[in-house]
Amino acid sequence: MQSRVDRQIRALALAKACAAHGARVRTISRITGMLPRDLLHLLFPDRQAVPRGRSPDSPEWYHGANLLCRAEASIVVAIYFRLRAADLSAGEALLGAYHHYCGVCESPHRISFDRAFDLVAHTDGIWLTETQSFSLVTCAKCRSAFLAAFGAVARSNDPCPFCKLVQRYGTDPRVQSCFPARPLAAPAPMQLGMLSLLGSNASAWSRTPGE
Template structure:
């Protein structure tokens, strides 16, 4: 079909738009979509100041030297990504869904931006930036949390979630990043006729009286 090339290019632009909306840099969008930098500048980075430049992230070095909150955030993204890949999701779909789920956690200051997430996912699945998987998601035998570790290990070393539990009572930064959830007040279920007549379940200032004396 004569429109095949146009359809492929439009799907590339639609894919690039999703990455840009999540804060991806130009080099990251280029690697994921295959679009040329001039095309990306024309459609998404018309202001040169919006196109961030610099060295691409290196997940292996970064995760080894990262602090506790950064490693915990990396695991919160990496574990759903690995789970989606195992269930047969396409790598890019798993990347987008895992990162959006990470953002929906509502952390006060997320430590993993989209470029870092792409780098982590690439080193887990052996895609995009590398042809070999260097990281793996393992389950900690002590806390049963999924945590990142170096490829080749059977049990994770220095589980960040175990460290998080021990530091939570005495580290204010950890408590600010992961605040204690406020218990929700569950609404009473509507039973009987009140389920079909919502007005009957609303309390009034003066409850009705059905005695004959009150009706006189």
């Protein structure tokens, strides 16, 4: 059991991390349960630095958004659900998912932290609403998880944003710059050992008998 002070320290650490990603005070308040006035006082001593502007409204936005936006939105929400399945709290899963998304997709990121919060809220039915507007659907063709209208079922002829991106990749520089080809990761020491083992066996096999 966490003590009250542990819970407050954890909420404050989460609030600070959300603010570092540009979250609005309302968003941080919904995620942590902390009061907006406390958040303003603790996180934004400089009132000029308070993020402003209209909050995102994702159920409207998503279906009219371009392909790259829909792909990036799907990536954030898919990672969120993986982290939830690993028993993280909703707030920690959102933060982890956003952090990971920023690592895998190239800048400029099309999904703001507030957008990610709004997408997750309307998919998981939390924080803002109990109504789920989106489902995470698995593409019948490429097996990627993507956001679709709530209750949608994947069919092989459904327009999956990732299948479309793959089709466009060769001819669309915007898609290439968003998902640049990366060199393969260097093999770990164990794999290197395995490779040298395979190599020596391969050279042994390639030798002709009697050599």
